[in-house]
Amino acid sequence: MRTSTPPLKDPLDLLDVSSALTAEEREIQRTVARFLSDHVRPHIGEWFEAGRFPRELVPELGRLGLLGMHLEGYGCAGVNAVGYGLACMELEAADSGLRSFASVQGSLSMYSIRAYGSEEQKQEWLPRLAAGEAIGCFGLTEPDHGSDPAAMRTRAVRDGGDWILNGSKMWITNGSIADVATVWAGTEDGVRGFLVPSGTPGFTAQDIKQKMSLRASVTSGLSFDDVRLPASAQLPEATGLRAPLSCLGEARFGIIFGALGAARDSLQSALAYADSRTQFGRPISGFQLTQKKLADMALSLNSGMLLALHLGRLKEQGRIRPEQVSAGKLNNVREAIAIARECRTILGANGISLEYPPLRHANNLESVLTYEGTSEIHTLVVGQALTGQSAYR
Incomplete structure (x- = not known):
């Protein structure tokens, strides 16, 4: 019975x-x-x-x-x-x-x-x-230098009391709608940060079109052609590459939780659909194969959430380490994209429709998988923590 x-x-x-x-x-x-x-x-x-x-x-x-x-x-x-x-x-x-x-x-x-x-x-x-009266963006990634920001080509040189900025940045969220850009450039003293307001002569932004991911988001390329900046544009406390990397650590922490939101929404959609979709005389939620999918995804989601909460408490105590953030981003994004893709299978052909969220989430997570450090880079960060050996430097 x-x-x-x-x-x-x-x-x-x-x-x-x-x-x-x-x-x-x-x-x-x-x-x-x-x-x-x-x-x-x-x-x-x-x-x-x-x-x-x-x-x-x-x-x-x-x-x-x-x-x-x-x-x-x-x-x-x-x-x-x-x-x-x-x-x-x-x-x-x-x-x-x-x-x-x-x-x-x-x-x-x-x-x-x-x-x-x-x-x-x-x-x-x-x-x-x-x-929300102004919008900001962050220019670190370049067309030829994503995972290796130390090799950036954007340069700022002194000219009297000013700086002259030349170079380009790529895949910049908010780029063309930003009122101010935090731009990182190499100088004779190492990597430095600068605040570049929109409308500064020589600073242009072009939207990246034909995206299949993050479509409800502005993604741009930034160009700097002899942009003259006053000395007051420099971020005075930012010295070296550690400064922009610390900013990325903050953003990665948000992703640890954020990716789970996409996974949870996909799973909720699949659960509701499986309960209402009838095949062979009863809801597909009652079939063993469907329940195995749902159970596996729920375990992954809950495990990721417990990981996120643990890392959040460590962060509140000031004890979180970069490799722990990498572990959280690596695990939770990887699990979230797998959940979104599996949920699409439960929805069958309806899963490709924008009426349902799983495939939209899966497409978006393809970008999340890459930005703020690729899965490969975070894997190597964890690997270095485990072995003491750097595999990418």
Whole structure:
């Protein structure tokens, strides 16, 4: 005799993950989820198909306190690491493009200014960026130098009291809509960071078209042709490549949680579909092969969430190490993309439609798999931690 029990409302309820969260963290998660349910989910399929980023939502994200929310002062919310991670998870559950925007705005653009800028630079930019009144981007990756930023060709040379900047950057989220770019360049004293406002003569941005991933996101190439910058444009506390890499570490932490949002949304969609789709006289959720897929994915999702929470608590204690962030990004993105792809199979032919999210999430996660350090690089970071031997330097 077949029996049935009420299904779980959330696949993360399998291990009661929410019991490990504080009341404030749960409220952050609920608030972000409600906003996205009202303002993003009804439209995201259209935006993805049209290749349009909803720029009109940026001030709303600022009013919610989501931009630079883990930073202190200058109009930033100052929430803890797990609260920030949960917000990233909800943003990416709607679409990776939205989480990418928030990550670049807060963990790359704003963090670079907060950590390495002068007081004048902080006062000028951080309150506006936090409010969504201005947009920032982060220029490190170059057309020929992604995983090896030390080989960057962009250069800044002194000319009297000014700097002259030449070079190019590639795959820059927010590039063409940014009001200010944090740009990293080689100098006679090593790698340095500069704030380059949009409209500066010689600075141009071109959108990258024909993307099959992150379509509801702006991705650009940046060019610098004899861009003259005052001495005050330099980030005074940024010395060497360690500065931009520390910014990437902040963004990678958000991805550890964010990727799970895409996985959870895919799994919820597959669970609902499997319960409503009838074949051979009963819902496909009652078939053993389907349940094996669902069970395996739920275990991967919950394991990834426990990993993310552990790393979040380490970060709050100031104890997190770069190789731990790499381990989290490597594992959770890898598992998330596998979940999204498997969910597509449960939806059958309907899985290729934008009416359902799994294939959109899978496409987006192809970019997440690559940016902020490829899976290969993070594998080697973990390998070096285990063996003490560097395989890529």
